[in-house]
Amino acid sequence: MISNQGIQVSNTDNVSPFNPSNKMISYDEVVYILSQHGIDDKPKDITLYNKAFLHRSYCTRKNDNVLTGNIECPTDCLPLQEESNERLEFLGDAILNFVVANYLYERYPDANEGFLTKIRTKIVNGNKLAELATYLKLGDHLIISQQLEANKGRSNKNNLEDVFEALLGAIYLDFSSVNNGFIEENGVGFQTVMNFIINILETYIDFSTIVVQKVNPKDTFVKLAQHNFQWTPKFYEINVCDKDNIKEHTISIKNNEDFTIAVATGETRKMAEINAAEKALKYYGWS
Known part of the structure; x- marks a missing residue:
């Protein structure tokens, strides 16, 4: 955490990001969140949790090693911080996907890969997180910056998804710190964050509903491609024609190397995209 002294750096030209509504999460508040979800051990490094809640809008930025937009930090505001929660989010995302996959594997021992993938996608998606x-x-x-505050940034779906994953990353790192060097203890962080995630799943997820809940194949394919391959599929409408006075749309899906993964038709563009996504899921063995 940066001390509240000196000149700070604005991340938006001519607009102050300083937000008097910001308050760093306290040690007791972290303890409460953990204890309510199966973790009785006390956190060790509060700075990890502070960082987990830091949106990039409230961080200093450098452009070609030149600091720009310097303004005085108001006395009633936190200073801008050096690093956002994005690295913790990256770590938490990987942990979450593995833990959910392992949990579903054990919960549904007779289910096939397609079923498990669909259920995981319903859990590990932006809306659910x-x-x-x-x-x-x-x-x-x-x-967050005062601009995000004014635009309901605290309830923004993307911000909430990111902070949830960043918190998981913070928990893992905090409880992975080993003072005596025994290698057997290196798994404590993972075990702790796994227990936290499973407690949340079993507290807030209605599996009887989520199993029968329909999922959009396009959303499923996009999410899986982003997670497994780190690219976003591109949907192209390559043809529209009339057949017996009914329009037929043709959609092509391509990967990041412009390779055509699937082609399908439908009476509307949306239906054609869904049909193409279903083919793409089968192509990769995800359905």
């Missing part, structure tokens, strides 16, 4: 973050009231502790 934002919902879980709302249950935990994580938005209350976000550190």
Whole structure:
């Protein structure tokens, strides 16, 4: 955490990001969140949790090593911070996907890969993670610019999804710190964050509903491609024609190397995209 002294750096030209509503999450507040979800051990490094709530809008930025937009930090505001929660989010995302996959593997021992993939996608998606973050009231502790504050940044789905994953990364790192060097203890951080995630799943997820809940194949394919391959599929409408007075749309899906993964038709562009996504899911063995 940066001390509240000296000149700070604005991340938006001519607009002050300083937000008097920001308050760093306290040690006791972290203890409460953990204890309510199966973790009785006390956190060790509060700075990890502080960073987990830091949105990039409240961080200093450098452009070609030249600091720009310097303004005085108001006395009633937190200073801008050096690093956002994005690295913790990256770590938490990887942990979450593995833990959910392992949990579903054990919960449904007779289910095939396609079923498990669909259920995982329903859980590990932006809307559901934002919902879980709302249950935990994580938005209350976000550190965001006054511009985001004015635009309901604390309830923004993307911000909530990100802070949920960043919190998981912070928990893992905090409880992975080993003082005596025994290698057997290096798994404590993972075990702790796994217990935290499973407690949340079993507290807030209605599996009887989520199993029968329909999922959009396009959303499923996009999410899986982003997670497994780190690219976003591109949907192109390559043809529209009339057949017996009914329009037929043809959609092509391509990957990041412009390779055509699937082609399908439908009476509307949306239906054609869904049909193409279903083919793409089968192409990769995800359905």
